[in-house]
Amino acid sequence: MGANPLAANAVNEALIVLALILLNGLFALSELAVVSARRSRLKAMAASARPGANSALALSAQPGRFLSAVQIGITLIGTVNGAYSGETFGEDASAYLQQLGLSKRLADPVGFGVVVAIIAYLSVIVGELVPKTLALRNAEGIACGVAPIMTAFARAAAPVVWVLDTSTKLVFRLLGLSQEAESKVTDEEIKTLIAEAETAGVLETGEGELISGVMRLADRAVVGIMTPRTDVVWIDITASEAAIKERLISTPHSRLPVGEGSTDKLIGVVQTRELLASVLKGEQPNLRAYVRKAPMIPETAEALDVLSVLRDAEVPMALIHDEYGDFEGLVTPADILEAIAGVFKSDTEGLEPYAVERDDGSWLLSGSMPVDEMADKIGIELPVNRSYETVAGFVLARLQHLPKVGERIDIGGWRFEVVDLDRRRIDKVLATRLLPRRPRAP
Secondary structure, eight states: OOOOHHHHHHHHHHHHHHHHHHHHHHHHHHHHHHHHSOHHHHHHHHHTTOTTHHHHHHHHHOHHHHHHHHHHHHHHHHHHHHHHHHHHHHHHHHHHHHHTTOOHHHHHHHHHHHHHHHHHHHHHIIIIIHHHHHHHHSHHHHHHHHHHHHHHHHHHTHHHHHHHHHHHHHHHHHHTOOOSOOOOOOHHHHHHHHHHHHHHTSSOHHHHHHHHHHHHHHHOBGGGTSEEGGGOOOEETTSOHHHHHHHHHHOOOSEEEEESSSGGGEEEEEEHHHHHHHHHTTOOOOHHHHOBOOOEEETTSBHHHHHHHHHHSSSSOEEEEOTTSOEEEEEOHHHHHHHHHOOOGGGSTTSOOSEEEOTTSOEEEETTSBHHHHHHHHTOOOOSSOSOOBHHHHHHHHHOSOOOTTOEEEETTEEEEEEEEETTEEEEEEEEEOOOOOOOOO
16 A cells, blocks of 8 residues: 555655754754854864864854844744745644534634644744753854854855844944944953852862952052051161160061161161071171162052062062152062962961951951952942042041041941941941831831
């Protein structure tokens, strides 16, 4: 017995419709893959001679032309598929419904509606959702695979693509908008990527903290990492020999700045181990002979710029001066490492930590705590252009006067209260999250 020609014809027609749906899926897959692909990854693939990477880069560089080509393909496929399937299967569905007892007047619209619903369902699932989900899983790899096909199609449909792309640009001009996408990567996006990488196990927790520390360092001025003038241990070259020996023996630092009577007249830096070796030998060293020249840096310098200065200096210590030439503090490689990795335990013996979280969710903050570290801990946004580097400066900038104990100010959903003063310096600040006010009962 021969095959039923009607059944074979129906199978062929169904395969044609399925092929059109799959072709629509290819365009949807290509669109999302190329648009979502990160150019940095594509450039790395191109450098490693990955096939299709250069084509994907070319398509992403001209999104208007690429999207126009994709839209042409999707529109043509949708139009052909709708017309073909409706006409082909609508009659078959109507005939089948008439065999079930429905009148031709009712069977025609019902059969056509059922066919349209089935085709629409398959188009959404097979032609849109599944391909786009696959594209999001491996955008760069898929973009490299489909880019040569999309490039060839865009060339074949070049005249229509040019018309659509030009029309799109014209509409943008009439609206006064720029068609170029903003490609700037923000610190927040980088931090989000770091958090996602830690969650996925790509980065260890310690690695993420170090990267965040480097980002904070890049945003700081040198005054945000320096040891302030009031905390600097120095040697007075005009002091007595006994006083100098006592300073050398008692200091934990390997290098000390040297001044003539005050820190406003610093002449350089000495290596304490060199002087101590001379003293232990019973010699009476000439302090000036051990003084080494130290670089002077303005307080407006960026923290990262100090790295190259310290690397090339005779001694790794830089003296910070303000615009009037007054000494403000000093910075060493240890200060930079501390800004990245945090304070080491040996450096905090006898000192309280910068921030302590209390049981009620509030934070007891040191006034000398770097303000960007405080912002990261409690989740508060800071202005980009600011004139302060510490929590104390943050509070003073808002109060605009020297506070008294108990003064408070509300900023960014937090209440900051001055709980301790060290003379005129803010020593401790209590940060408490402000709860949303409940509406009063009527």
